[in-house]
Amino acid sequence: MLDLAFIRDHPDLVREALRKRNTDAPLDRILELDERRRALLKEVEALKHQRNVASKQIGRTKDPAEREARIAEMRAVSDRIAALDDQVREVETELKEALLWVPNIPHESVPVGPDEEANVVVRQEGEPKTADDFGFRPLPHWDLGPMLDIIDFERGVKLAGSRFYVLKGMGARLHRALIQWMLDIHVTENGYTETYLPHMVRREMMVGAAQLPKFEDNIYHDAEEDYWFIGTAEIPLTNLHRDEILSADQLPLYYVAHTPCFRREKMSAGRDVRGIKRVHQFDKVEMYKFVLPETSYEELESLVENAVDLCRRLGLPYRVVEICTGDLGFASAKTYDIEAWAPGSGEWLEVSSCSNVETFQARRANIRFRREKGAKPEYVHTLNGSGLALPRTLIAILETYQQADGSVVVPEVLRPYMGGVEVIRPPV
């Protein structure tokens, strides 16, 4: 959410941001409602002041006749206040709702462009492996997985329908190894605090993390009770310090969580239907930071470094992509995607997305800090980044480490987490 006062003072700047994003928001309506609200407040607050003064007098008045007269007089004022209050409430409700539909303002460093075509590859490490490097034609994971009997698509579909899958044997174990390994690195080397979180949250948390109201289509929720399934650990992590005022010396706060992620993928119907690239349920290790505003862009760089370091250690060629204004997520001021090469599918896979949302979520979830005792509370900056998304990392590993006989070499760093297994072989 943007600061209403900021919108009021810089409407052109906001309009320009929307244009760069190639999107729309009810900006004019907001300005109109804001003006109306302030006019109403002026009027109703003057009346309330009058009422407060009069009520105190009535309390002191002993004479019953005079008392009655004053009460009658105030009854009219009170009615007028009630009517105005209704209007204020109406205007404020619409204003708040409208504000929730305004996206964040892109940072000035973000490349301007209409869509993902304009994203910029800022760096790359490792060369994407080709058929020549392999000496054979590398298979996509949707062929490799069943061959190795480690991904069972048919039974996944039997259990839950399309876009579900079952990991089995060494596939499940590799998945678990990745989670443990990633968490261990973040916790022991990168200073993140491990958390275990609710995977369903209240509606308010969805609004706080800016999933609602705009992305309701993509979220699973319980129809009877107020439970919303998380599409990312970013949602509970954002709200961890909801309605709190932190002290500056607590910052920065780093958290990491492994959670399942549930996504309806309604809007991506028909896209990426093969394999486990785009599914309704996947696991992810997520990093999250609460930081001082003036440090948030350095923090974004180190967040990206924490993510790419995992690719590097796994021996996966990757590239860092700076997302342009037209492709930027709703809440984000600046985002880097990290893409790992999947030689079998022949594409770069988004295994991580690291964003600085500045005060966007902090404002929605009311997360503040105080620089020193007695200082005015300010909103913190928050950042989130995958470190990393599991199925896509698994895809990249399987496709990168496959051998001519169909076996897959386990990356060295994961072997201690796999009971020393070095190669995943097809069943005999």
Next chain:
RNA sequence: GGAGGGAUGGCCGAGUGGACGAAGGCGACGGUCUUGAAAACCGUUGUGGCCGAAAGGUCACCGGGGGUUCGAAUCCCUCUCCCUCCGCCA
């Protein structure tokens, strides 16, 4: 699932229609005293909105939302959360 009891400022806790943005205590901060510290004493100690260049003024907030009333922390309705007991359960 059934039956009860609760939610007040950073914390504890008083307050059942006007004197209450809220007693008292604790904590924190500033000061006096002291070689220094402690103790003692004095003072300060919430958040947000609106108007204003500022000083300041004003409105709102006692778990959330509605209502009654000239006036609500206090009365009514409703929701959420917490606690106790019973039942059930991994």
